[in-house]
Amino acid sequence: MNKITAAITAVNGYVPPSILSNKDLEMMVDTSDEWITSRTGVKERRILKEPGLATSDMAVEAVNGLLKKRGIGPDEIDLIIFATVTGDMIFPSTACILADKIGAKNALAYDLGAACSGFLFSLETGARFIESGKYKKVLVIGADKMSAIIDYTDRNTCIIFGDGGGCVLLEPNYEGLGIIDSVLKIDGSGRHYLHQKAGGSLKPPTHQTVDAKEHYVYQDGKTVFKFAVNGMADVSAQIMEQNHLTAEDVDWLVPHQANLRIIDATADRMGISKEKVMINIDHFGNTTNGTLPLCLWEWEKKLKKGDNLVLAAFGGGFTWGAIYLKWAYDGSKVA
């Protein structure tokens, strides 16, 4: 029997309907549409506004749509890996909450935390379970309700982030399609530049931590930018080199959507032209764990069986990486 590879066999996404535009933000903080567009590429982002709805609720929408597309029931899922930094609660895991909400009665389920690189790290983890033969259907989800941890008086962060997410199904493939290679990295000394100060065991939430706004995202944007621009480009170049891929061989770059300037630098370093880069930062902003599956969802119809994709991300931790995969089906044939 041929070697088992882990292939993406279905993809879906979900974003909430409410739009927060740059014009709206001009009324909230000292900024301008021109500044945000030229410095980040974001024009608008989606916000999950309805009270009582959380990250798992967006994932439920995405996953139910995926199951319908693939024509399978929730009880057929073996494993759920949920990448998020905005879990519904500190515990239990959002994966367990989701499993209950969709009725995945036979699945093992857990969360994976790697900030903006979480979807990549989860894809790698899910792929190993498929390759080992242990599981046949692995659901990998990346979703975040960033609006729950963003300070809408802080112009350094509120202009970038948005809510949304997506999911993919991994299944065994015997034709050499699917996940081929990965380069994943971390540098924990980067934790000082992008984090949430309070709410964890280091600083449990108190009136003081809330008054000091320490339950919101803290980002030293300039430093993160510097590391991200180099980190994402380095691993993307490395994965091409170690798989002997030229720029012509790469059909699509699927980059984390943190800043258009970081995406452009990565594409330039790879020698990839703009038409082959998935970019939706203009209408969704940075959805943290949601960016990569949202790109795959939006571009699905254009993807062809055998296409070479490079997925790349950079995030808090620091965490970063790239995955090379061969797309396993013709997206145009999906109803």
Ligand code: UT7
């Ligand atoms: O996804 C997780 C990883 N995160 C990232 O990769 C994000 C990386 N960082 C970034 O994308 C960028 O650093 C930001 C978009 C956050 C900021 O852009 P920047 O080009 O690094 O701006 P800056 O912080 O260097 O600020 C430049 C100027 C400053 O004014 P002065 O000191 O030059 O007069 C800021 O005060 O722009 C000012 N500024 C703003 N002006 C209008 C900063 N934020 C804003 C704003 N609107 N929202």
